[in-house]
Amino acid sequence: MERGAKLVVVVRADLAMGKGKIAAQVAHAAVTAALLEQETAAFAAWWRAGQPKVVLRIGSEAALTEIGERAKAAGLPVHAIRDAGRTQVSAGTMTCCAIGPGDTEQIDRVTGALALL
Amino acid sequence: MERGAKLVVVVRADLAMGKGKIAAQVAHAAVTAALLEQETAAFAAWWRAGQPKVVLRIGSEAALTEIGERAKAAGLPVHAIRDAGRTQVSAGTMTCCAIGPGDTEQIDRVTGALALL
Numbered sequence: 055m056e057r058g059a060k061l062v063v064v065v066r067a068d069l070a071m072g073k074g075k076i077a078a079q080v081a082h083a084a085v086t087a088a089l090l091e092q093e094t095a096a097f098a099a100w101w102r103a104g105q106p107k108v109v110l111r112i113g114s115e116a117a118l119t120e121i122g123e124r125a126k127a128a129g130l131p132v133h134a135i136r137d138a139g140r141t142q143v144s145a146g147t148m149t150c151c152a153i154g155p156g157d158t159e160q161i162d163r164v165t166g167a168l169a170l171l
Numbered sequence: 172m173e174r175g176a177k178l179v180v181v182v183r184a185d186l187a188m189g190k191g192k193i194a195a196q197v198a199h200a201a202v203t204a205a206l207l208e209q210e211t212a213a214f215a216a217w218w219r220a221g222q223p224k225v226v227l228r229i230g231s232e233a234a235l236t237e238i239g240e241r242a243k244a245a246g247l248p249v250h251a252i253r254d255a256g257r258t259q260v261s262a263g264t265m266t267c268c269a270i271g272p273g274d275t276e277q278i279d280r281v282t283g284a285l286a287l288l
Contacts, residue, residue: 063198065191073190074182074226074288080194081180081201081224088202089209104255107198109191138221171191 058158059100060108061087062165065150066118067111075142076171079135080109083152086133091155096131100155110168115148125153125164175275176217177225178204179282182267183235184228192259193288196252197226200269203250208272213248217272227285232265242270242281 063080071079084107091097100106112118122132133152139145154161180197188196201224208214217223229235239249250269256262271278 063194065194072288073193074228076190077180077182077194077197077226077288078224081198081226082222084198085201085205085222089205092206105199105202107195109194109198111191171189171194 059096059103059155060106060158060161061100061152061154062108062110062161063150063152064110064112064118064121064165064168065171066113066115066148067171068113069143069147069149071142071149079137079149083133083135083150086135087131087152087154090133091131094131094155096155096157109171110165111171112168118148118151121164121168122151122153125161128160128164130154130156130161130164176213176220176272177223177275177278178217178269178271179225179227179278180267180269181227181229181235181238181282181285182288183230183232183265184288185230186260186264186266188259188266196254196266200250200252200267203252204248204269204271207250208248211248211272213272213274226288227282228288229285235265235268238281238285239268239270245277245281247271247273247278247281
């Protein structure tokens with residue numbers, strides 16, 4: 055049996071973003087990850103599984119950076135999103151980070167302590 | 172000068188979805204639209220523009236269905252998302268709909284009356 059695959063998007067909960075803004079940032083991260091990773095075996099497994107996505111929360115830019123570094127060190131694809139800053143947050147603010155598509159257990163070892171947004 | 176391109180995701184505001192759930196549904200719609208439309212000229216224009224996304228709200232499944240039909244009639248790509256129903260909403264519930272990537276003015280003629288989520 056194939057092991058599970060998923061895409062996680064970790065979002066900063068310390069920014070004053072409304073739910074539509076959050077959704078657009080998460081979509082930006084997910085689209086970037088999907089398009090740039092679409093030739094990988096992990097992507098294929100993820101797509102076959104129905105492209106499952108999980109949105110998690112984190113409390114600061116420093117913590118988001120750290121989780122991204124840990125994911126990269128584990129060999130997972132990481133795509134951080136910086137906002138253009140036209141609305142709600144300053145230009146260049148890192149708002150969220152896609153980790154995956156990748157093996158569920160491998161991702162859980164990095165993000166398992168984070169709560170759902 | 173190239174005319175603008177964008178991707179709109181219209182989300183039902185009448186469902187009891189939290190912000191993380193909404194973000195995952197919008198990401199699902201955006202990833203589906205991006206991957207299935209990536210060979211089109213509209214996708215190329217949208218990608219060059221930095222893949223702009225706008226998240227709009229609508230009040231019912233009937234209204235979401237109608238806006239999707241109007242977008243299709245206008246020749247725009249439409250990808251509706253139905254939830255697997257494991258959390259928060261019933262299985263098969265239509266939660267949101269991606270319209271585009273497409274020409275900004277053409278999309279605005281369909282979705283221009285809708286408010287931001």
